[in-house]
Amino acid sequence: MAAWIIIASLIAVLFIGATARTLARSRPDPDLGKLPATPLERLGWIGLGIAAALGLSLAVLVALGGAEGFFDDSPYRLVFWLLLMTGITAWFAAWYATKRRFGGVVIDERDRAVLARSLSVESMGVLLSLVVWTISLTEAFTEDGAVPLGYVQLVFWSTLIVGAFGRSVGVVLGYRRGIAVDA
Numbered sequence: 001m002a003a004w005i006i007i008a009s010l011i012a013v014l015f016i017g018a019t020a021r022t023l024a025r026s027r028p029d030p031d032l033g034k035l036p037a038t039p040l041e042r043l044g045w046i047g048l049g050i051a052a053a054l055g056l057s058l059a060v061l062v063a064l065g066g067a068e069g070f071f072d073d074s075p076y077r078l079v080f081w082l083l084l085m086t087g088i089t090a091w092f093a094a095w096y097a098t099k100r101r102f103g104g105v106v107i108d109e110r111d112r113a114v115l116a117r118s119l120s121v122e123s124m125g126v127l128l129s130l131v132v133w134t135i136s137l138t139e140a141f142t143e144d145g146a147v148p149l150g151y152v153q154l155v156f157w158s159t160l161i162v163g164a165f166g167r168s169v170g171v172v173l174g175y176r177r178g179i180a181v182d183a
Contacts, residue, residue, distance in 0.1 A: 011132050012059070015125075016052065019169055026176040037175070039098045040111045044118075044171030046094040051165035054087035058161070062154065071150040084157065091164075118170025125166030129159050 037045075058080065065076035107115075133155045141147050 015128070019165075023169070023172060023176070026173060038111060039101075040107070040114065040171060041175040043095060043098055044168045044175070046098075047091060047164060047168035048172060050087050050091050050094070051161055051168055054083060055158070055161045055165065057083055058157070067148075067150050067154060071153060114171055114174030117174050118167050121170030121173065122163050122166035125162045125169075126159055129162040130155075133158070 061076060061079060061083065071077055137147050137151055137155075
């Protein structure tokens with residue numbers, strides 16, 4: 001079991017590293033680079049930070065408590081829910097502050113195009129996450145014949161976090177790489 005946790009963790013670290021490298025290498029369009037960030041782009045960066053921090057902190061918590069004993073031990077479960085609710089509250093607070101600061105966020109054609117393209121990054125992240133979980137859990141629990149409930153919870157919450165991370169990456173990449181808008 002420990003080998004599959006290590007492999008899954010390495011894949012996650014490689015994925016985050018590849019994402020960071022891609023974002024660092026992508027440069028904004030020279031014509032648009034002088035403009036201030038749009039509200040949606042700011043939310044993309046905020047969402048990226050929140051999802052990364054939440055995912056890493058939950059991974060550390062699960063590594064400390066163990067996946068199977070994680071949901072049996074109430075202090076770990078309480079910290080898990082507090083971290084999760086803190087992340088969700090932080091994102092909604094950022095969304096509300098951005099909306100209020102800009103007098104109600106106005107979405108133009110470019111923002112819509114960026115959001116539409118960000119779905120492909122989000123769905124690819126979710127798909128890869130589910131592939132890694134499926135292979136890891138199948139190999140780890142083939143002899144047992146059943147996956148412990150704690151892992152099922154981890155699959156759900158990690159997929160949700162990967163989806164938020166992927167959407168934020170897609171938004172940020174959309175603004176940094178530029179998207180052609182059909183008029």
